[in-house]
Amino acid sequence: MPQTDSLLQAIPQPVLLLDTSCDRIVDWNSPAARLLACDPDAPPAAFSDYLRSALPQFVVFIEEVDHRGEGWTRDVTLTSAAGKPLHCELLARPVPGKPGLLTLVLTDLRALDRRAEQAAAAETFRAGLVEWKRTESFFAELERQNQLILNAAGEGIYGINAEGKTTFVNRAAQEMLGWTSEDLLGRDIHSMIHHHHLNGDVYPSQQCPIYQSFRYEKVKRIEDEVFWRKDGKPIRVEYVSTPIYDQRVLAGAVVIFRDITERKESERKLHDALAEVAALRDRLEQENAYLQEAITSERAHHNIIGSSPAIRQTVTRIDLVAATDATVLISGETGTGKSLVATAIHKASPRARRPLIHFKCSSVAPEEVEAELCGQVRGAPNGATRDKPGKLELAHGGTLFLDDVEELPFEIQGKLLAALQNGTVTRLGDTREKPLDIRVIAATSLTDIQARRSSRIREDLYLFLNVFPITCQPLRDRQEDIPLLAAHLLKFASRRLNRPVPVMTERVVQQLQSYDWPGNVRELRNVMERAAIVSRDEKLVLELSAASPAAKTSSSFRTEAQLHDLARGNLIAALRETSGRISGPTGAAALLGVKPTTLYSRVKNWKILDEDWA
Numbered sequence: 163m164p165q166t167d168s169l170l171q172a173i174p175q176p177v178l179l180l181d182t183s184c185d186r187i188v189d190w191n192s193p194a195a196r197l198l199a200c201d202p203d204a205p206p207a208a209f210s211d212y213l214r215s216a217l218p219q220f221v222v223f224i225e226e227v228d229h230r231g232e233g234w235t236r237d238v239t240l241t242s243a244a245g246k247p248l249h250c251e252l253l254a255r256p257v258p259g260k261p262g263l264l265t266l267v268l269t270d271l272r273a274l275d276r277r278a279e280q281a282a283a284a285e286t287f288r289a290g291l292v293e294w295k296r297t298e299s300f301f302a303e304l305e306r307q308n309q310l311i312l313n314a315a316g317e318g319i320y321g322i323n324a325e326g327k328t329t330f331v332n333r334a335a336q337e338m339l340g341w342t343s344e345d346l347l348g349r350d351i352h353s354m355i356h357h358h359h360l361n362g363d364v365y366p367s368q369q370c371p372i373y374q375s376f377r378y379e380k381v382k383r384i385e386d387e388v389f390w391r392k393d394g395k396p397i398r399v400e401y402v403s404t405p406i407y408d409q410r411v412l413a414g415a416v417v418i419f420r421d422i423t424e425r426k427e428s429e430r431k432l433h434d435a436l437a438e439v440a441a442l443r444d445r446l447e448q449e450n451a452y453l454q455e456a457i458t459s460e461r462a463h464h465n466i467i468g469s470s471p472a473i474r475q476t477v478t479r480i481d482l483v484a485a486t487d488a489t490v491l492i493s494g495e496t497g498t499g500k501s502l503v504a505t506a507i508h509k510a511s512p513r514a515r516r517p518l519i520h521f522k523c524s525s526v527a528p529e530e531v532e533a534e535l536c537g538q539v540r541g542a543p544n545g546a547t548r549d550k551p552g553k554l555e556l557a558h559g560g561t562l563f564l565d566d567v568e569e570l571p572f573e574i575q576g577k578l579l580a581a582l583q584n585g586t587v588t589r590l591g592d593t594r595e596k597p598l599d600i601r602v603i604a605a606t607s608l609t610d611i612q613a614r615r616s617s618r619i620r621e622d623l624y625l626f627l628n629v630f631p632i633t634c635q636p637l638r639d640r641q642e643d644i645p646l647l648a649a650h651l652l653k654f655a656s657r658r659l660n661r662p663v664p665v666m667t668e669r670v671v672q673q674l675q676s677y678d679w680p681g682n683v684r685e686l687r688n689v690m691e692r693a694a695i696v697s698r699d700e701k702l703v704l705e706l707s708a709a710s711p712a713a714k715t716s717s718s719f720r721t722e723a724q725l726h727d728l729a730r731g732n733l734i735a736a737l738r739e740t741s742g743r744i745s746g747p748t749g750a751a752a753l754l755g756v757k758p759t760t761l762y763s764r765v766k767n768w769k770i771l772d773e774d775w776a
Contacts, residue, residue, distance in 0.1 A: 173191055175269065176194035176196075176267070176270070177193075177194055177265065177267050177268070178190035178194045178209075180265075182262050182263075186209070187206035187207060188263065197248065197268060197270060198212050198240070198242055204243075212243075213241070216238045219238045232255045233253075234252060234253045236250075238252055250268045252268060317418050317420050318335030318338050318399075318417075318418070319416065319417070319419075321416045322372070322376075322414045324412060324414050326367065326373060329347070331346050338391075338397065338421050339389060339392065339397075340391040341391075341392045350367075352372070354390075355389045356372070356390070360398075372415060375404065375415050376403075379405050381402065381403070381405070382403045383402050384400060384401055386400060397421050397423050398422045398423045398425075399422060402418050404417075444549065445551050449517045466499065469642065469643065470640035470642045472635040473643060480507055483632075484510035484511045485512070487511075487601050488630045489603070489626065490603045490630045491604050491606065491630070492504060492605040492606075492632045493609060493613075497681045497682030497683050497684030498634035498637070498682045500605040501520065503634060504520075504563045505563075507603060508560075511601065513559065513601055517556065517560045517561075520563045521563065521565065522565045523567055523570045524565075524566040526759070527759055532574055533546070535554055535574065536581070536588065536589055537587070537589040537590065538590040542592075543590065544591075546591065554598055555596060557600045558598060559599055562601070564602065564604040565605045566607065567604040567623075567627065568606050568608055568613070568618040568619045569763060571763065572766070575620045579620065579626055581598065582600075582602060585598050586598055612722065615722075616767070617767050637679040637682045637683055637686065638678050638679050644671070644674050644675050644679075648674055648686060651687050652690040652702070655694040659691070659695065661697075663694075664693065666702050667702070670704060689705070732754070733750070733768070734775050737750050737774075739753065
């Protein structure tokens with residue numbers, strides 16, 4: 163043992179003699195004692211005290227040594243008696259002729275690294291301190307210039323490594339995002355500025371174009387996304403993400419972005435302005451079309467002609483209501499001049515500079531009434547291919563004249579009432595409400611009693627419209643107006659037909675006044691136009707209906723209920739004749755000489771079932 167002890171002490175490296183059969187350090191030299199026990203005079207102890215959790219690795223190492231005859235490892239971490247981990251290289255050889263004994267040489271890797279660093283420093287020092295200083299100054303200046311360039315850029319610039327961690331952020335990026343470089347460097351920047359879409363949906367990093375740019379080594383250009391500021395507010399950005407390499411090895415990506423929030427807001431305002439201009443253009447085009455239609459229509463005259471008490475009363479009521487915005491309901495038989503009264507009210511009102519939109523409720527198919535009244539957008543359920551304002555929108559600021567209001571489909575009457583009461587309208591296929599500022603004038607051929615008793619017009623709509631009623635008397639009840647009207651209409655027709663104006667004799671006037679005029683002024687206009695065509699020289703020739711006035715006056719009268727029953731029975735007979743067909747050349751509408759839409763409405767309102775005519 164003394165010989166072994168002297169040999170171990172002669173070795174400068176830490177060396178110990180280990181008996182693996184009993185886990186005992188047989189002997190060690192002073193360097194080994196200092197390394198493991200921290201005391202050069204400490205007696206040897208059990209080797210497992212210095213292995214602790216590394217015992218399994220050491221057992222594997224010993225087996226390798228037994229198998230190969232020697233071995234070394236750096237995977238076994240020893241622990242000193244003071245509890246300090248020791249990173250050592252272990253070199254083991256069996257002692258010849260001594261089963262279970264090993265010579266174990268310990269190399270302190272930290273001390274080895276320190277010596278290597280000292281040697282390198284000494285080498286550097288020997289190479290010249292001046293050259294080292296010059297190199298340091300060169301790289302410091304290069305880094306400073308790079309920082310100046312990055313911070314001078316107006317765009318935000320930041321870099322990320324292959325793990326998505328931030329490596330640098332320039333000044334513009336910090337100002338735009340509100341984050342400092344201390345906040346971002348070394349952290350996952352996606353989770354801080356790019357974590358959600360603008361609509362609130364989570365933005366997974368694997369879907370992020372920035373991450374995809376260096377994962378798939380492709381440049382990504384994005385024109386419209388959002389980054390999130392430190393204060394939680396989004397900014398609209400466009401950016402380019404470019405992969406970067408370190409000696410042909412992918413190192414990450416650099417992102418250059420620009421704040422486009424103001425530009426996008428300007429684009430939105432421009433888009434809204436253009437849409438508003440387009441809507442105004444469409445509205446003006448529609449208004450112009452209706453105005454042109456009104457100008458070119460074949461109306462006899464836009465003024466009310468007559469001197470009878472009925473006409474004077476009508477004119478007085480027009481003067482009373484015109485200056486207000488009150489809703490007016492004009493009632494009267496067909497051809498009594500209800501549209502002339504509506505025009506006169508509009509022209510005398512403060513809304514005269516705006517259009518009078520005339521909507522004849524009986525002239526549109528039931529399925530198209532809502533689109534005509536409320537308007538439509540492209541792709542609406544009715545198959546619309548373009549946006550189109552309705553009559554309610556066109557009348558904004560002006561007057562809407564609803565002619566034959568009782569012909570509106572019952573369900574549309576409710577929607578019309580809601581629009582008028584709320585002062586808003588929603589186009590078919592749209593969800594946005596548009597404000598309405600209109601004055602409503604409605605016309606009906608029903609009397610007040612008929613309107614209240616029949617089911618052709620909703621009671622709430624009738625009450626809404628009937629604020630200021632005006633009744634147009636039939637021509638037969640104001641015969642004193644016939645000469646004035648006939649003369650005016652004759653002069654108008656002759657001028658239009660380029661014919662000389664015939665002279666109306668007393669006999670012609672008596673003939674006109676003795677006629678019943680079931681078609682009222684409209685029929686009188688037709689008679690005068692026909693007379694202007696057939697008259698020769700200066701003599702006026704009349705062609706009136708074959709039925710004599712005597713025959714008309716001698717017929718017995720019928721009550722409203724009788725007339726309704728008669729009309730209903732007549733419609734049932736026509737349906738029976740056509741086997742229930744309403745439209746078409748052989749339908750009931752053609753037999754009765756009325757529009758199919760009118761007949762459909764009557765069948766519904768009069769509750770005529772298939773069993774009634776089958």
